[in-house]
Amino acid sequence: MKSYREYCAVAQALDVVGERWTMLIVRELLIQGPCRYTDLRNGLPGIATNLLAERLREMEKAGLIRREDAPPPVATTLFHLTDRGAELRPVVDALGRWGGPLVTRPIGDDEFRSHWLAMPLELHLSDHAPDRAPITIEIRAGDHPMLVETVDGKVRARPGRAEHPDAVLTGTGSQVLGLLLGHLDLAEAKRRGLQFEGDSEVLDRVRPRITETV
Amino acid sequence: MKSYREYCAVAQALDVVGERWTMLIVRELLIQGPCRYTDLRNGLPGIATNLLAERLREMEKAGLIRREDAPPPVATTLFHLTDRGAELRPVVDALGRWGGPLVTRPIGDDEFRSHWLAMPLELHLSDHAPDRAPITIEIRAGDHPMLVETVDGKVRARPGRAEHPDAVLTGTGSQVLGLLLGHLDLAEAKRRGLQFEGDSEVLDRVRPRITETV
């Protein structure tokens, strides 16, 4: 991208991360950790493969990412965020908070990847009863199951299945988000097609308290 | 800009504010308040006039700004941020923090407008002696003079001159920023060409304490 050539921190930040796709590549690496090229392409539906390659080169030169050859048996290149790249988290978080109200509507024909849930869930949920036994919620939406776990007063989300989850949510991304972020109560979410099994009390334990305008 | 078509708050935020110039228009309106078309164009050196007009239309449709006919004697159109638009401040702040380290180098041939100083100064400075009499620093850098004032434990910057400022800084944008953000001590800043008049103790009163990595 052409530089703005302004002596202003905001403009110079945008010179580095303002180009199309760049912040979304950062998002992918923040959520998923080190990724293969193919993982990135799957997490960025619609990106042209030449553009992904080009952005990765630019981001490496800008010091945002580092490319590392994984040792066997993986034996492939992994793209890592550098420390400087990881410092973009506040920017991604701020964008995610601001964009929150835009994803309260149903999902339409937008693309969806289940790992994208990790960001809003970790941003808006927390464990209101950190002294009780930790809980696990399994989410089945999108391309692969996700686990939501309480740890240390916070909520962590990661891909995976649980042996004995306290609850299982099955539905679309917007149904799951609507229920967990508190826009929909359980009855309404079910009416819209969400399946819920398990202990409904876990919801009140993690959902945002003062209905933040999410 | 073409939509990413992803069901993700970050991507949908970028669908609205990710296009070239948009965040910088928000920056201008956050710093300057309601602006005329001409004010915006002056604060965005390098923007093509057709692009500014197009962005303003898009931003109005997206609910970020509102256009209002100022009453006489001004009698011109003023572009305001809506509440929703003003909620982008955390995004701009996060970008400004991340970009901070990029503007520690000298100014080179980048464009500079003195009102851009307001953002880093209000972001990084604060009044460490809020119980003492408020102070005023006048800054002469760039296109017009700025005032830095302590109020309520915080620091406010705005265009203007002071009758009896506690200090006057004259130099380039990078010299002024270097001194006030604490990368340069007074001696070093002077050696680089900054002129300082007044009480040098005001510096320690407002400069960041634990030299944050700005």
Place this chain on the structure above:
DNA sequence: CAGCATCCGCTTTGATACTG
């Protein structure tokens, strides 16, 4: 002057095909 619209050359993007 303030607030645009038009035109034109150039760059960036997106879609697809192909390769070590």
Place this chain on the structure above:
DNA sequence: CAGTATCAAAGCGGATGCTG
């Protein structure tokens, strides 16, 4: 798996002109 090559279409920057 991890890219490169190609090409049409869209977006951008600069210059200029128009209207109240």
